Amino acid sequence: MEALQSLMQGFAILLTFDKLSLMVIGILAGILVGVLPGLGGPNGVAILLPLTFGMDPTSAIVFLSCIYWGALFGGAITSILFNIPGEAWSVATTFDGHPMAQNGQAAEALTAAFTASFFGSLVAVLLITFLAPSIASFALKFGPPEFFAVYFLTFCTFVGLGKEPKHKVIVALVVGLLFGGIGMDTVSGELRMTFGFVELLKGVDFLVAVIGLFGISEILLTIEQKLAFHGKEARIRLSTVWRTWLSLPRYWATLLRSSAIGCWLGVTPGGAIAASFMSYNVAKQFSKNKDSFGKGQIEGVLAPETAAHAAGTAALLPMLALGIPGSGTAAVLLGGLLVWGLQPGPLLFVEHKEFVWGLIASMYLGNLVGLVIVLATVPLFAAVLRVPFTIIAPMIIAFCAIGAYAVENSLFDVWVMLVFGIVGYVFKKLDYPLAPMTLALVLGDRAEDAFRQTMVGSYGDVTVLFKSPLSGTIMLIGLLLLFWGPLASGASRLFGRGRPASEPRPVE
């Protein structure tokens, strides 16, 4: 098999002392930037890019992609321990990861997150190895209607499958859409809702908002609840890692389903974020323990992490094969490729075989090395929770502020973060869900662009969304999920298996 042979050549290139040590250094640096919220993958890679100018392209990409893997792993750490997502796609990990940490299961949550990440990446790399050319051309099928359909589907899984009251989900979505609309509008080229503030030109940065919504609001709530932080009761041993591993095979269905969602969405640009949210909701819907989601359910950590990493890895494929970056970090790597004199695009696989297969081999090795390194550090990171809250809280706030500043080197963003901290606090007090709002913040703008691009192209004909087989199918699945509740209860009534009266289904 040709792919296998090329892959072996790739491994042969990598298994030298200097390449392996570059990998370890890259992963350690990546975990470090991943742990700092705001710094994240794209910034970390951008800062370290000049270091690679003197290297040959293969060493350079191995180093940078290992930073990427490290950052992907690192992003989960702060999400679980402090409820601060380091990357946009770690948001869904906080939903159950942080409650687990609060219940004293930090080590289990971290182990689950890392292992799930590894699994997701592995599935995606296998996909890249054997199906690269045909998968890459799949990305080309996505025009504005198809993009809109994918975003629509993501929104639908929220409204349809969430267990929160529907009106609250919709209110949260709308608030998010409103914040997302601030700044320059791509389709008309005009400014919206900036009220003369030049700082608002660029809009609300998603990461800044998320650091406030999750990190700051969490601290505010904890302070209110008598400074209770239950993590310190956690008993942390390396054996926890083994115990968690032994329990994982039980969740094979979640892992496979999430990998599939991740791979599918990863090849469409911007998909990693949608993937993590969608896979969380789908896992919740199909789980036997539906009601314990959000309170520290291990599947709630496995699902988004697997999907995000499958998507994050698959996102490199359209970058290499088509030159479209699927994520922020992929975009920086793309800039790197050009500096090293490589032109991403359909010919890269033909003209620079050594480079491409070196990179693919480094995906296998880098993830494996990464997994070993992060698992070894689980007890260390989990031990952070034993530090008394009065000491750790100011540190977290400082961390958040630095993170918000680092996103764009802007002091104004620190204020934005604080405002969102208060918004998040109010949402939690009133029992409104934060997730739909963050989703709308990050995808609302893109969904709007895609919709209006579609309308420009079709001269205002909405039915075009259902005309192409791809967008039509995705739209139908979306509508099906949107009305899942009423449909499911209708179906069960039809087949004479009525639900117990104590569990009424909300009907729109």
Place this chain on the structure above:
Amino acid sequence: MTTKAVRTLACVTLCLAAPQAMAFEPSKPVEIVVPAGAGGASDQMARMLQNAVQQNKLMTSPVVVTLKGGASGAEGLIDMKSAQPDGHKFIIAQSSIYTLPLSTNVPFDWRDLTPIAIIALDQFVLWNNATSEDKSVASLLATAKAKPLKMGGTGSKREDHILTSFVEQKSAVKFAYIPYKSGGEAATQLVGGHTDANVNNPSENVAVWRAGQVRALCVFDNKPMAYNTKVTQDLSWGDIPTCRSQGLDIEYTMPRAIFIAGKSTPEQVKFYVDLFKKVAETKEYKDYVSNQALTPALLTGKDMVTFLETDEKKHRELMDTAGFLLKK
């Protein structure tokens, strides 16, 4: 400890040197502001400059790149406008220095900054999908007359949109202009058949052109590009005919211009003008312009200002006809 020592040493040297030498030299990292997203043409140029300066040791201070691409680059322009005139920051600007303030409420005027040099001119090419039946400009325009075609481009009321409207004015056809976030996106959307044509810069479409997925119909300049090495199987950049020769009388290019903060000193200006003169001699720069099919140029001082003023006037007229000007 070491950093402190170095700093003290630097200060001592600086303080001692100050009275004798008037020449300016950056004393801390120099920041390149890129008013565009990661991986785009400006970002690539910044990486090239960073590399050229580093490899040829043109400057002792390190160079860092900051991406400020929010609001179609307005974020970067505003950032540069509020920068201190200490000579440690420059921006890689393009036509958006006039198109943005002309079409939106962005409080910016390029005269607020100090011009250093125009280091290259970027071309625009009319492209369509390689599988399309229309193999010439005339044929494309005829098809567009019969049924509306979709033209993809970057942003709204910016270069691509203005040029599209220019084409519409000259040929009396109408396109449905679809704005995307980047040239890369416009390129893949053309390949995927979601649009029928675009007016991307050579660098934005070179990958898909080489792969035989798009067709170059004409270049919007007064003469063909000066690059004769084969890029695709049988064509070089120089083989693309001018649009004028194809019956579409339009010239449209885009300057890549360097500015430093407003109110900078003549010493700072001299330093950067000299720096870019040296950069233009490096192998990195020469490779870069030929890879990206840019027209090498080096306009400084009065020449640069005259160029920008003429170009701004041209944009004002074009945007007025197209109805893109901000209604006050």
